[in-house]
Amino acid sequence: MNKPRLTRFLLVLAAAALSATTLSWPDSAHSASAAPPGGTSQASVDDDPTGARVIVKYKAQASVMRSAATAGSSTKGPQHAALLGGRTGMSLSDGRIVDRRSQVVRGAPGTSSAALAARLAADPDVEYAVPDRRRHALAVPNDPLFAASPIISPAAGQWYLRAPDATFVSAINAVGAWDISSGSATVVVADIDTGVRFDHPDLASKLHPGYDFITDPTSAADGDGTDADATDPGDWTNAGDCGFGSHASASSWHGTQTAGLIGAQTGNALGMASVGHDVMILPVRVLGKCGGLDSDIIAGMLWAGGVSSLPVVNAHPARVINMSLGGSGTCSQAYQDAITQLTAAGVVIVASAGNDEGLAVSTPANCPGVIAVAGLRNVGTKVGFSSIGTEVALAAPGGNCINIGANDPCLYPILSTTNSGTQSPLAPSYTDSFDFAVGTSFSAPLVAGTAALMISANPALAPAQVKTMLQDTARAFPITSADPAVLQCRAPDGVIQDECLCTSSTCGAGMLDAAGAVAAAAGRTPTPTPTPTPAPVTDSGGGGGTMQVGWLAGLALAVLVLAWRRRRARG
Numbered sequence: 001m002n003k004p005r006l007t008r009f010l011l012v013l014a015a016a017a018l019s020a021t022t023l024s025w026p027d028s029a030h031s032a033s034a035a036p037p038g039g040t041s042q043a044s045v046d047d048d049p050t051g052a053r054v055i056v057k058y059k060a061q062a063s064v065m066r067s068a069a070t071a072g073s074s075t076k077g078p079q080h081a082a083l084l085g086g087r088t089g090m091s092l093s094d095g096r097i098v099d100r101r102s103q104v105v106r107g108a109p110g111t112s113s114a115a116l117a118a119r120l121a122a123d124p125d126v127e128y129a130v131p132d133r134r135r136h137a138l139a140v141p142n143d144p145l146f147a148a149s150p151i152i153s154p155a156a157g158q159w160y161l162r163a164p165d166a167t168f169v170s171a172i173n174a175v176g177a178w179d180i181s182s183g184s185a186t187v188v189v190a191d192i193d194t195g196v197r198f199d200h201p202d203l204a205s206k207l208h209p210g211y212d213f214i215t216d217p218t219s220a221a222d223g224d225g226t227d228a229d230a231t232d233p234g235d236w237t238n239a240g241d242c243g244f245g246s247h248a249s250a251s252s253w254h255g256t257q258t259a260g261l262i263g264a265q266t267g268n269a270l271g272m273a274s275v276g277h278d279v280m281i282l283p284v285r286v287l288g289k290c291g292g293l294d295s296d297i298i299a300g301m302l303w304a305g306g307v308s309s310l311p312v313v314n315a316h317p318a319r320v321i322n323m324s325l326g327g328s329g330t331c332s333q334a335y336q337d338a339i340t341q342l343t344a345a346g347v348v349i350v351a352s353a354g355n356d357e358g359l360a361v362s363t364p365a366n367c368p369g370v371i372a373v374a375g376l377r378n379v380g381t382k383v384g385f386s387s388i389g390t391e392v393a394l395a396a397p398g399g400n401c402i403n404i405g406a407n408d409p410c411l412y413p414i415l416s417t418t419n420s421g422t423q424s425p426l427a428p429s430y431t432d433s434f435d436f437a438v439g440t441s442f443s444a445p446l447v448a449g450t451a452a453l454m455i456s457a458n459p460a461l462a463p464a465q466v467k468t469m470l471q472d473t474a475r476a477f478p479i480t481s482a483d484p485a486v487l488q489c490r491a492p493d494g495v496i497q498d499e500c501l502c503t504s505s506t507c508g509a510g511m512l513d514a515a516g517a518v519a520a521a522a523g524r525t526p527t528p529t530p531t532p533t534p535a536p537v538t539d540s541g542g543g544g545g546t547m548q549v550g551w552l553a554g555l556a557l558a559v560l561v562l563a564w565r566r567r568r569a570r571g
Helices: 003-014 040-046 063-070 081-088 113-121 174-178 254-263 294-304 333-344 440-457 463-472 514-521 549-563
Strands: 053-058 093-099 102-106 126-131 188-193 280-285 320-323 348-352 371-376 392-397 417-419 428-430
Touching: 053 093, 053 113, 081 093, 081 102, 081 113, 113 126, 174 440, 174 514, 188 254, 188 294, 188 440, 254 280, 254 417, 254 440, 280 294, 294 320, 294 333, 320 440, 333 348, 348 440, 348 463, 371 440, 371 463, 392 440, 392 463, 440 463, 440 514, 463 514
Parallel strands: 188 280, 188 320, 320 348, 348 371, 371 392
Antiparallel strands: 053 102, 053 126, 093 102, 417 428
């Protein structure tokens, strides 16, 4: 690994230790009240616009079958909608014949297929009645990074988006969620971060203009203070820029990376796939050189959610806010006040738990009302760098690097959009196994993107409902490890703990199941995604229980580097 990449690697891995760094609508009206899943929004997901459609199978000795036989229609199959309609007092019409005892029964436009099926199922002549739902081709994204590549990612490509298996136990099954919803352009996710590269071809069409809330021109590094330009000019620093003894660092392009995971253009045969294919991203720049101030971050949060009293109008208020940032300490009243306002307005807030190696959850993730996300290894154990605690809602992949040496590839990174410049921007690019990203900074966008899909399927969902559904559908953590040295995670006690077996009191309710969460939001009974048994491994490291000397040395140096940094992007 060359020196600039090594520097970047160290900064990525150390985040949140004594600093604020992590490794790593619908329009303006947000209703805090929500209709139960399966109401009007369910019809929009499942129903034909021409009216309800229900597949009905009649019992063999049903009276409607005998009536039809007498009328001479039995040779063609069932045509009994009129008979059912007369008995139920509904206007029903015949649809296609499925087999000799089954047919499609159609209701009037505006009728819910689910409601009609439930009513028809209660008829004594009906064996079953189910909605005649529309399905779609399950096309695998054609984005090259989605699949395994010997050049980009030797082991897995975007492994974290696929259905879980014995190797990728923590994968979120986004592919199953996309069968229900790929998102909506009316749902906006605000990315509170370093800004974004608007010239990235996988992001250009997915970005609203956003805003730059950094008040200090030196930190902003773009020649001025707050303005309407959320472009990330780079956050590189020279030695000493962030305090006496602070080391030089390359530009992180952190906001570009988190934005890509949330909503990079997908299916364009370019680069990567994202969780929220069709949602829009609102970049809100609050982090620059040496991080960002709480006051700038809070102002950006309020503006992003459309509840700010500032004269600057946000034309695209967010339904979801992603915050891959943080720092040590308890939740302040200033953060809590902002979060209370936002959640009351119907805004879901997702934040990285932090990267303090098993120590306490960072601020603002530890604030009530925030969905705090811990990080997992590919095998479903807590990745070494992740913070844990009772404030964590659930966990998602954070990336990990098995057996990494000076010239070895990272086998399980999080791949996303970035820029090739080490200081100022150069060419748009993607992270890979040598210029890689790991951290809870990248766990949070996976949850934020899933929340956006949930709201796309059911816009009436309130923040508390989103959190509950995410937790209720989460998959159980593995209870054993192939490595006997990996013990159960304990409550944060001031002593570092690396890879460990997650529990509900340390890593949240379970592992993110995007398919299950989106199904629940759409009013469908979620089909549980199984938790595979982790495959046996013979190696360790990269966030694991027994880290190699090179990894330990790098992590120690990174912690020293970031001890001098005030507030910086995690990832």
